[in-house]
Amino acid sequence: MSATPAFLILADEAxxxxxxxxxxxxxxxxxxxxxxxxxxxxxxxxxxIFWQPDVASxxxxxxxxxxxxxxxxxxxxxxxxxxxRILNARLFVQRNGLAEFLTAMKAVNTDGAPEETPGSWSxxxxxxxxxLAAQTSRGSWFFLxxxxxxxxxxxxxxxxxxxxxDGFISRLFNRPLSRRLSRVLLKYDIAPTTWTxxxxxxxxxxxxxxxxxxxxxxxxxxxxxxxxxxxxxxxGEIARATYLESERGGRIxxxxxxxxxxxxxxxxxxxxxxxxxxxFLLEGILCAGVIAVNEWSLRRLTIADRLESEKLxxxxxxxxxxxxxxxxxxxxxxxxxxxxxxxxxxxxxxFFFLLLALLDQAQWILHLWLAVSAGTLLLSAxxxxxxxxSVGAAT
Numbered sequence: 001m002s003a004t005p006a007f008l009i010l011a012d013e014a015x016x017x018x019x020x021x022x023x024x025x026x027x028x029x030x031x032x033x034x035x036x037x038x039x040x041x042x043x044x045x046x047x048x049i050f051w052q053p054d055v056a057s058x059x060x061x062x063x064x065x066x067x068x069x070x071x072x073x074x075x076x077x078x079x080x081x082x083x084x085r086i087l088n089a090r091l092f093v094q095r096n097g098l099a100e101f102l103t104a105m106k107a108v109n110t111d112g113a114p115e116e117t118p119g120s121w122s123x124x125x126x127x128x129x130x131x132l133a134a135q136t137s138r139g140s141w142f143f144l145x146x147x148x149x150x151x152x153x154x155x156x157x158x159x160x161x162x163x164x165x166d167g168f169i170s171r172l173f174n175r176p177l178s179r180r181l182s183r184v185l186l187k188y189d190i191a192p193t194t195w196t197x198x199x200x201x202x203x204x205x206x207x208x209x210x211x212x213x214x215x216x217x218x219x220x221x222x223x224x225x226x227x228x229x230x231x232x233x234x235x236g237e238i239a240r241a242t243y244l245e246s247e248r249g250g251r252i253x254x255x256x257x258x259x260x261x262x263x264x265x266x267x268x269x270x271x272x273x274x275x276x277x278x279x280f281l282l283e284g285i286l287c288a289g290v291i292a293v294n295e296w297s298l299r300r301l302t303i304a305d306r307l308e309s310e311k312l313x314x315x316x317x318x319x320x321x322x323x324x325x326x327x328x329x330x331x332x333x334x335x336x337x338x339x340x341x342x343x344x345x346x347x348x349x350x351f352f353f354l355l356l357a358l359l360d361q362a363q364w365i366l367h368l369w370l371a372v373s374a375g376t377l378l379l380s381a382x383x384x385x386x387x388x389x390s391v392g393a394a395t
Contacts, residue, residue, distance in 0.1 A: 006045060006084040007032060008077075008110055010125050012052040014144055015089035016059060020154045021186035021242040024089045024144065025049070029063040029071055030243045031093040036070040038099065046072045048080040053118045067243045082112045086128050090144045092153045094160060095240060097140030104138070106131045154183055161237040167345030170233065174347055178233040182241070185234060192239035193249050196256060199235070202228035203260035206267065213271035215360060221271075222357035222365075225264055229350045232257070257346070258295045262288040265369055272363060280366060287370040294373055297380040344372055 015025035022030070029047065036045055051060050062073045086108045093101065108131045114120045136143040142153055158179040166175065185195065202224055210221030235253060239245045269284015342348065349372075353365045 006081040007047040007087055008080050008084040008114070008124070009047055009049050009087045009089055010052070010121065010128065011049050011060075011089040012055060012125075015051075015055075017144065017147060017150060018187075019092060019144075019150050020157050020183070021189075021238065023063075024092065025061075026063045026065055028087060028089055028091055028093060029068055029073065030065055031095075031098040032087075033068045033071045034096060034243070035098040035102070038096070044070050044072055046074070046081060046084075048077055048084065049073065049075050050077050050080070050114060050116075050121060050124070051075065052121050053116065065243065077116050078113045080110060080113045082110060084110045086110060086124055088125065088128050088143070092142045092144055092149075094140045094157060095243075100138065100140045105135075154186070155179075157241055158182055158237060161240050163236070165345075167342055167347040169351045170345075170347040173351070174230045174233055177230050178237060181231060182234045182237040185238060186241060190238065192235040192242075192244055193252055195238060196232070196235040196249070196253050199228060199231050200256045200260060202231070203256075203263050206260075207263040208267070210264065210267035211270045211274075213274035213276075218268065218271055218362045219354075219357045221264075221267060222354040222362075225260075226350055226354045228260065229347055254295075258291065261291050261369075265291065265366060268362060268366060272366070276363070280363065283366050283370060287366060287373060290370065290373040290377055294377040294380060297377060 009025070009028060011025055015023060017024045019027065032045070032047060036043060049060075049062060060075065062075060085102070091101070108124075108127050110124070114124060132143060136145070142149065142156070144150070144153065161179065161182070162171065162175050206221040206224040206228065208221075209217045209224060211217070212221075232253075235249070236245075239249060265284045265287040267284075269281045269287070272280035272284075349369070353369075356362060356364050
């Protein structure tokens with residue numbers, strides 16, 4: 001950071017272009033803020049927005065995104081520090097991509113505070129553009145020449161919005177569909193948590209269908225739940241695209257996922273009770289209870305930051321890494337555990353449950369869900385016991 005103590009951002013009409021839910025100027029400043037945060041210090045950098053003189057004052061602004069906490073912004077070009085590194089608002093940056101640009105590309109710095117004249121702005125713009133030479137894009141950044149480049153940037157940004165924890169079905173099926181929907185949603189100011197709550201309505205609709213108990217009701221409910229699984233990924237994609245990730249949003253998403261699962265098994269148990277036997281209602285209620293207790297139990301465990309297998313670590317959500325913090329489970333073969341994890345992920349399970357519903361074997365949905373939930377609960381109980389024993393031994 002010592003080589004780039006301050007920045008000068010050149011802004012023209014492209015600064016107002018909206019790409020994946022953010023204007024170009026907002027995205028670039030957020031990328032700069034993210035870059036500063038990654039340095040691991042408490043430093044705050046100065047950034048001056050040098051607007052093209054032709055841009056009317058009514059169209060100028062300073063980004064006020066809540067995540068911008070490490071960049072001090074101003075439009076007073078006379079206060080720009082000598083040696084400030086020049087950036088351009090046409091620079092589209094992926095998440096955590098600005099570091100690559102600043103490292104790989106030749107730096108263009110100011111000699112002093114620029115004059116607020118068309119000639120000075122054009123000269124600085126030409127210097128920045130010439131520094132790019134023939135290379136106007138890399139995997140982590142892209143220089144927007146015109147609005148026709150926007151769709152390409154949006155597709156590229158969302159293509160990286162998946163998670164290493166995604167299962168087979170999410171990677172091959174769910175994510176390609178949710179990304180298309182997210183591109184549409186990003187054209188509007190829809191908060192990630194708002195979408196989480198709206199999408200949850202599908203799980204209620206699935207419950208109503210499942211509770212009917214006939215073949216088409218159960219298939220319809222399972223299909224709706226599969227659709228819910230797809231569009232439930234949009235909240236995270238929106239959050240990552242617009243720098244709105246938060247622990248609160250993650251907790252709400254996890255909680256509603258748990259409630260959706262409870263509604264599914266109770267609805268299915270009620271439906272099978274109506275069409276087959278009362279035992280299925282009891283099984284559905286039992287499964288719902290195990291799911292809820294299991295969720296509560298997992299939250300009480302310490303998260304295992306790293307496991308021996310990097311591949312396994314990357315495939316687990318933080319809440320599931322709690323199972324591996326202690327206990328015999330962590331001692332099993334990493335490859336075997338990886339495959340077990342893959343075939344018990346939520347996205348894979350929901351898709352498999354749809355297939356069982358189509359085959360008129362809905363009772364096996366309850367059997368399998370109860371077995372996996374009970375097994376996970378036993379593992380979390382054992383991990384909790386091991387952690388308690390470790391703490392007792394340490395004291």
